[in-house]
Amino acid sequence: MIGQPNVGKSSLFSRLTGIGVISSNYPGTTVEFDEATVTMDDVTLHFHDLPGTYSLYANSDDEKVVMDMLRDSENDVILVVADSTNLESSLVLTIEVSELGIPVIVALNKYDIASRRYDVDIDGLSRVLGVPVVPVSSKTGEGVSDLLHAIAGGSAKVSDYRVMYDGHVLKYVEELMRIDPTITWGQAIKLLEGIDLRIDSVSQEVKDRISEMSEEFIGIHKEPMNMHLARDRYGDAHIIVMEVMVRKQTEPSRKDRISEMTINPSTGIPILIAVFLAVFGILIFVGDLLATLVDDAYVAVVGSALADFGYSAGGELGEAIFTGIDSSISAILGLVIPYIMLFYILLGVLEDTGYLPRAVVLLDRSMHRLGIHGNGFIPMMVGFGCNVPAVMATRVIRSRRERLILCTIICMAIPCSAQLATITGVTGKYAGAVWVLAIFAILIALGFFSGCILNRFLKYEPSNLAMELPELQTQSVRNILKKTWLRISDFFKLAVPLLIVGSIIIELLVHYDLLDSIVEPMSWLTVTLLGLPAVTIIAFIAGILRKEMSYGMLVILAASVGIEDITLFMTAQQFIVFGIVMSIYIPCLATMTAMYRELGAKDTVLVSLASMTVAVVIGSIFNLVLSAFM
Amino acid sequence: MLDVGNDSREDYLINILRLSEGGTAVGTSALADYMGVSPGSVTEMLKVLKREGYVNYEKYRGVSLTESGYRIARDLRRKHHIMERFLTNVLDMDKDNAHEQAHIMEHAISNDAAERICRITGTNVDPDCATCTDPCTDSVSPVSISISVVEMKVGDSGIISYLSTEDGSVARKLISMGFVPGREVELTSVVSEKGARVIRLGDATLALDRNMASAIFVDVR
Ligand SMILES: Nc1nc2c(ncn2[C@@H]2O[C@H](COP(=O)(O)OP(=O)(O)OP(=O)(O)O)[C@@H](O)[C@H]2O)c(=O)[nH]1
Numbered sequence: 142m143i144g145q146p147n148v149g150k151s152s153l154f155s156r157l158t159g160i161g162v163i164s165s166n167y168p169g170t171t172v173e174f175d176e177a178t179v180t181m182d183d184v185t186l187h188f189h190d191l192p193g194t195y196s197l198y199a200n201s202d203d204e205k206v207v208m209d210m211l212r213d214s215e216n217d218v219i220l221v222v223a224d225s226t227n228l229e230s231s232l233v234l235t236i237e238v239s240e241l242g243i244p245v246i247v248a249l250n251k252y253d254i255a256s257r258r259y260d261v262d263i264d265g266l267s268r269v270l271g272v273p274v275v276p277v278s279s280k281t282g283e284g285v286s287d288l289l290h291a292i293a294g295g296s297a298k299v300s301d302y303r304v305m306y307d308g309h310v311l312k313y314v315e316e317l318m319r320i321d322p323t324i325t326w327g328q329a330i331k332l333l334e335g336i337d338l339r340i341d342s343v344s345q346e347v348k349d350r351i352s353e354m355s356e357e358f359i360g361i362h363k364e365p366m367n368m369h370l371a372r373d374r375y376g377d378a379h380i381i382v383m384e385v386m387v388r389k390q391t392e393p394s395r396k397d398r399i400s401e402m403t404i405n406p407s408t409g410i411p412i413l414i415a416v417f418l419a420v421f422g423i424l425i426f427v428g429d430l431l432a433t434l435v436d437d438a439y440v441a442v443v444g445s446a447l448a449d450f451g452y453s454a455g456g457e458l459g460e461a462i463f464t465g466i467d468s469s470i471s472a473i474l475g476l477v478i479p480y481i482m483l484f485y486i487l488l489g490v491l492e493d494t495g496y497l498p499r500a501v502v503l504l505d506r507s508m509h510r511l512g513i514h515g516n517g518f519i520p521m522m523v524g525f526g527c528n529v530p531a532v533m534a535t536r537v538i539r540s541r542r543e544r545l546i547l548c549t550i551i552c553m554a555i556p557c558s559a560q561l562a563t564i565t566g567v568t569g570k571y572a573g574a575v576w577v578l579a580i581f582a583i584l585i586a587l588g589f590f591s592g593c594i595l596n597r598f599l600k601y602e603p604s605n606l607a608m609e610l611p612e613l614q615t616q617s618v619r620n621i622l623k624k625t626w627l628r629i630s631d632f633f634k635l636a637v638p639l640l641i642v643g644s645i646i647i648e649l650l651v652h653y654d655l656l657d658s659i660v661e662p663m664s665w666l667t668v669t670l671l672g673l674p675a676v677t678i679i680a681f682i683a684g685i686l687r688k689e690m691s692y693g694m695l696v697i698l699a700a701s702v703g704i705e706d707i708t709l710f711m712t713a714q715q716f717i718v719f720g721i722v723m724s725i726y727i728p729c730l731a732t733m734t735a736m737y738r739e740l741g742a743k744d745t746v747l748v749s750l751a752s753m754t755v756a757v758v759i760g761s762i763f764n765l766v767l768s769a770f771m
Numbered sequence: 772m773l774d775v776g777n778d779s780r781e782d783y784l785i786n787i788l789r790l791s792e793g794g795t796a797v798g799t800s801a802l803a804d805y806m807g808v809s810p811g812s813v814t815e816m817l818k819v820l821k822r823e824g825y826v827n828y829e830k831y832r833g834v835s836l837t838e839s840g841y842r843i844a845r846d847l848r849r850k851h852h853i854m855e856r857f858l859t860n861v862l863d864m865d866k867d868n869a870h871e872q873a874h875i876m877e878h879a880i881s882n883d884a885a886e887r888i889c890r891i892t893g894t895n896v897d898p899d900c901a902t903c904t905d906p907c908t909d910s911v912s913p914v915s916i917s918i919s920v921v922e923m924k925v926g927d928s929g930i931i932s933y934l935s936t937e938d939g940s941v942a943r944k945l946i947s948m949g950f951v952p953g954r955e956v957e958l959t960s961v962v963s964e965k966g967a968r969v970i971r972l973g974d975a976t977l978a979l980d981r982n983m984a985s986a987i988f989v990d991v992r
């Protein structure tokens with residue numbers, strides 16, 4: 142599945158295959174390919190959802206994923222997903238793809254909107270392009286089964302459409318095909334644009350000839366060939382759209398006015414600030430409410446059942462293990478999950494309305510100071526959910542330097558939802574909401590300084606902001622809930638089993654009196670520098686696995702020494718220091734892996750060590766200052 | 772239109788246009804080199820053209836086209852391309868030969884005939900028709916000199932005339948996002964003088980930072 146950014150490929154992929162993937166209303170949601178298999182009419186279809194790409198050019202790493210897919214794999218059919226509300230631009234990519242000589246089928250997505258605005262001559266479009274065109278709506282599901290039948294029935298065709306290219310270009314193409322008969326027409330066109338789509342690249346002779354041709358062309362036309370070819374495609378696409386689409390009426394422009402207000406600085410900046418205050422306000426206050434409700438519900442439903450079960454199954458040790466499991470699960474369910482869920486719902490709303498790209502535009506200038514562009518804002522927002530997709534989302538940025546700065550800020554200064562939950566739910570609850578704000582302030586300052594410092598010391602690379610602003614839309618509750626579940630299901634699937642294992646290990650260690658001797662060697666860090674109980678080192682190490690494990694382990698550790706009420710285990714001051722260290726130190730394993738893939742080993746190690754150091758330093762300072770005043 | 776018999780003046784105008792694409796003034800020696808004539812005769816001709824109001828010319832400062840000079844030059848070049856396309860695509864002539872023939876015909880052919888030939892070869896937008904909604908006829912309508920998007924005012928709209936940037940990757944990104952000569956753009960808002968520009972392009976709305984926006988030159992209506 143190929144299409145321009147934000148045309149609805151991932152939504153369509155979910156509809157076609159039933160596999161949930163994240164879709165959001167901004168370009169660059171998908172940066173890696175997803176695959177899934179469905180069986181239709183006894184045919185097994187294997188789909189690949191790809192990142193969006195404006196053209197077959199590969200300007201950034203996410204677009205390279207598409208080019209590699211076109212080059213390396215044997216796709217039987219290319220499903221071009223076109224946005225029927227912006228057909229001209231989608232057609233240009235359709236034409237580019239059609240030229241490659243692979244069977245194509247076109248899905249005219251967002252047809253629910255387009256059919257209200259335009260009369261579209263679908264058959265006419267299909268005739269002109271010489272490939273089947275199926276109108277679909279991934280929102281309502283209309284047309285999706287027709288599309289599946291069409292693909293399964295093998296109706297995709299190699300297009301015979303030819304753009305009216307310049308005479309010189311056509312001559313060049315013929316010549317290239319003569320020099321090397323294995324070059325196809327479509328490949329030759331791409332070669333002239335400076336793109337090699339072949340598996341084994343072309344001979345030096347062909348390369349030399351192409352550079353001669355390019356020079357000659359510029360001499361004649363006073364513009365580079367790639368621009369001329371693009372111009373010809375847009376010319377053709379424009380004519381096709383004029384022929385097959387008639388505008389019905391111009392819609393009332395309330396959306397346009399709201400959109401305008403969000404970008405215009407005098408109204409946009411107050412809106413931006415209000416949105417942020419609202420998000421964090423809701424997170425802190427509604428999160429607290431939700432946490433209490435869930436906790437009460439847990440006590441009412443589960444009660445002492447788990448501990449009783451443990452006792453009947455394994456006596457004293459069994460009871461201890463199950464009490465640990467019980468309290469850590471209730472901690473995760475009651476404290477961590479409500480905040481995480483709430484955050485993802487809020488993020489989902491921001492993503493789906495199409496507001497985020499507008500914030501990007503507003504923030505672009507101010508973010509230059511950190512050495513990054515407005516584009517960095519969306520990965521940062523995603524990072525408040527989980528750092529892994531955030532690190533991957535930096536792919537939309539071309540400059541490696543900016544990606545490094547951004548990843549550093551994401552790992553150090555942006556708390557992921559599990560860390561947010563620990564800060565707001567744990568430190569906030571046991572030490573007071575002021576401390577939540579204090580930690581946020583420290584993190585903001587930290588992000589700012591690390592950005593500024595890296596910006597100073599990394600070699601400058603120019604990079605630019607170019608971002609499509611999608612139409613604002615009313616969000617679908619279904620999509621937001623689906624996304625939220627996709628994003629938090631891991632917490633249930635992974636965190637709960639891990640906590641059970643952790644609880645068993647801890648209880649066994651306590652039972653055999655091994656725990657103290659294990660944590661002792663690190664007490665210079667935990668006790669001396671940070672002023673925390675020595676066993677917290679285990680919570681920190683568990684946090685490297687998954688961040689929400691830290692607090693879960695803390696509860697298990699408290700339970701293991703027979704303390705049910707966590708406030709007796711640590712003081713308010715200790716919760717503050719714990720919260721600070723937790724939100725800064727070493728990214729979790731999954732984030733480190735993602736960073737390793739995106740930036741390589743060296744930078745990953747550096748960022749991890751730096752975050753460790755910074756966390757210990759700030760934690761120790763807090764410990765000292767707080768001890769002096771509290 | 773200049774009087775018949777002024778082929779050589781017209782040649783000057785079209786060559787100044789070719790060399791000044793991108794908005795800079797052309798040095799007289801560069802022009803002399805390009806046209807293969809002596810600097811002395813260039814200076815003479817420029818003085819004549821200046822008197823007639825087709826060029827701005829000052830010694831040591833170089834030469835640029837005035838509004839009316841620009842209109843004639845573009846019209847000529849449009850005809851040149853129409854003829855060249857006709858000769859290569861329809862008559863299957865080789866391109867060097869076609870270029871020479873077109874060079875002669877561009878001065879002789881009437882607007883009407885050029886328009887009819889253009890319709891035969893198809894309405895593909897050529898560099899000189901870049902500003903036209905109807906490339907076969909439109910360049911007789913008044914054209915103005917292109918300005919960059921950064922110089923446009925909110926609410927201005929026009930047609931992209933060319934891209935000019937040192938940085939190849941900027942041009943590539945712009946082209947792939949659809950900022951291609953011949954397409955219509957409207958500046959819908961400006962975040963701040965140094966900040967991003969929000970631009971309507973076809974059915975899409977896009978934001979570009981100042982640097983990218985400054986690479987796009989538009990014929991504003
Ligand atoms: N009205 C309507 N909205 C749609 C339709 N399909 C997708 N959308 C919306 O369009 C937006 C983009 O959808 P995605 O599926 O994320 O698009 P994508 O092409 O995968 O985007 P990238 O991964 O960023 O390239 C989302 O907000 C969808 O809800 C449709 O058929 N009708």
Ligand SMILES: [Mg+2]
Nearest residue numbers: 150151170171
């Ligand atoms: Mg996607």
